[in-house]
Amino acid sequence: MKYPFLISIPHGGVEVPAEVADRIALSDQELHWYCDPATRSLFDFSQSVEATLDTPVSRMVIDLNRPPLPLPPKDPDGIIKVRTIDGRKVYLPGNLPDLPFIHRLMMKWYFPYHQRIDELIDRYPVRIAFDCHSMLPYGSPEQSDAGKRRPLICLGNYGDLNGHAKPGSITTCPADWIVRLAGEFREEFPGADAVAINTPFSGGFISNAHYWRKGIPWIQIEVNRALYEHCGSPTGPHDLMEGQIPVLRSRIWSVLTRFWDGIAADATGDGKEPAGPYE
Template structure:
């Protein structure tokens, strides 16, 4: 059976989770999707490449193989909305960020199929996540879980206007210490060429909210990065020069996480 994730175990108290980096869709599932959905446009494109430098910092990296259209690893298994009253997508999305359908008419997953996908893809990722958090906390006494995400800078279905470049989410301060949140905000404020917000439209998804436990020495932070800062949003091409500048800011943010 093909692995559903790849885990690089690092030596520092930092775990980078990239739950929307995957692009694979099983052939039998792709056959039920619309032509636009088969391009998996809502992928957090290239984030594993963008964060590859973090291995040099000693970070662990957890990366899935499959697309969020198979199952969204950053949604709760009971599919309760993380943003009540706002447009969003679910555990096994049936609508794209564009508002277009993911599936052809009559081909949406049944409750039984969704439960099977949770068993096959969702649970193994979260088991690995829990185990690596436990390993790092046991080794270091603390761990920072960094949720690396990205999204198109303009998605009218989800939010109005243009998204800030760096969108830091800490579940309104519940998933990490005030000191860490303030330190990360200071890093972003020092880079005036980029816009940023803390706990704006994206406050942190299921992983940030569920695993963040500052009192238990597990701090969790989500960064939703506007994709135009490192890639061509229309062609999905990685832009190395633009990405390099963005990586400089990411490096400072991760180094701040490593400060005890």
């Protein structure tokens, strides 16, 4: 029996399509640094869940976890990147894609990914979706937590530090669900400040948009790259600790299954369905 999960991995790809390759200013090493290396392997639960999707394309070419508007140069860190999170130029001078080029990229990579999410939710008995990412150990210069040490695990539902909706807003999953999941992660990753809710990241476009579209609860998961990578700098060494990937994948899977088994047990115990996504 498969778990009723949808696993979305939008930033694990590192490929640059041929039509973009001669425009990019970043080296292969930098492209790996600014993506989510190893997440396609780290969150590969495809044999045990109802639905999984990922992409080979680099987020530095097209970011699937951003809204389709605005386009550059208005949003330099949007769907089409102008600069990196630490201020490096993504494109060679005079090579920023124009509107027709952006449209082709979106039609090839962006819209099919989002359409596929809807199709998978419609086709399979998905009860919860996880948007899966990695994060650098410290905030980068142009980010809100610049220079600050990050937790090992960050969970996001667009709420506050306890998972509750902020004034005038809603969350993408119930507060008690994300708190329960955080508790399971803390069992697996003990230590002060090892697991955080909605800080430094509270969720991206994918979880927000598709919660609104389908009403399926979403939680964004961010895993600190220090758990499986020797992090250096964009141009320095940042080698993967290959042996840690399967170990870490097993630990994350254990957390997710304990979380859902608890939700299911609660539902069975009182004869009710698990709580819905509404606050």
